Amino acid sequence: MIPFKLSTPLIVTCLLVFSFAFSAQAESMYVRGFYAKILKNPADKKSKIMKVERGEEVSVLEAKTKWIKIDYQGTVGWMKAKKLVKEAPMKRVTLSRKETGLVGLSRQRFAKTQAMTTVRRLKADKEGDEKNAKVDFAALIKFEKSAPSSTKAIEFFNGAI
């Protein structure tokens, strides 16, 4: 049995260590969207402290249903819960040239399979099969190339907000 005189500081130390460990494990969240505002008081738009850009990491201090109290590099305030996500944003995934080539290859294979499928469905509606078998990769590439850049789109979209 630990004597009372010893056990009291021991328990206090344990509590302090536990509290410290708990605070050190503050949950991280990440800003979604172009930016999120830090407000001094929740739902008070006029109390804006600063804007934080997309993907920035914040520490969660307190969570309410619609608002989260955060610490961003020493600035403490409230952010809309909808503006924060748990996972760090993933990097953009694109198909490499080799893989796009393989898409082309799989297209050829797909065409072969379609031909076999057509044979399988000889009794089926021929017109429908022909329509289903058609693919236009040239149109797709043209369509992909015509897409605006992300920067241009963000600037345009931001113009409305």
Next chain:
Amino acid sequence: MGQFNRRFFALFIFFCFSTTLVYGGNRKEIKQNRPPAEYSKKSIKSEISFGRNLAAKLLANETLSSQKRLTEYVALIGRGLAENIGRPELNYYFGVVQSDNINAYALPGGYIFITSKAIELMKNEAELVGVLAHEIAHVNRRHVLKAVKFKSSENELFADAEILVGGGVFKGLQTIDVMMDKAFQVLFDKGLEEHYEFEADRLALDLMQVVEYNPKAYVDYLKVVAQNTKQSSNSIYTKTHPPLSSRIRKLEGLLKGMESTDDGTINEKRFKKYVR
């Protein structure tokens, strides 16, 4: 002496327990705002590849709108919106399909198409943002991929699709063939299951709030679509979507629970500048 120790021990346990409860409660609130779990890079490539094949098929059967100003506007709004609320790992593409049907299609991997007739019924940018947010939600949650799955788990589903990227055996090709057929049927004939549509509706309202557009505009637009599809029970929109009345009812219920539905961008002026 022993009594004191027991008291402190009980106090300590109580402290730990209550802290865990409070912390756990907060975690639960945070969890509600979590996006879907991430998948491997390989699976995402498979998804993009599958979407590209489907988009190539769509483009072979449909005509893109020749109205350059309109298509540029939709592409800019769409991509700007997707950069905000879409999955950061995907490049989203937005196209306008020339059609008299009211519809929009969300293909896997971020290929989104909306018909010219659907845009014709819109009054402002918030309505367009609402519809595009609904389609982005379908992509975010991989609804079409889930709808064409053969096996229960998503890993198994992508194991089938991965053949598109990595080459494969005949069995795999048959699988892709069937998946493509199924996906096309889902998009143009049967439609997605009701719960996917309801989920995309709910998420659309949520996403509109993230980008600070007025979520009420989306519900207003669906009401206009309901009026326009009332006469034609055989329209593609009616065939591929659950009854609009039940969707509107659910959305109005969600709007009631929102803090403020009068706030948010509408942007009628810019919309009218590009859409005539």
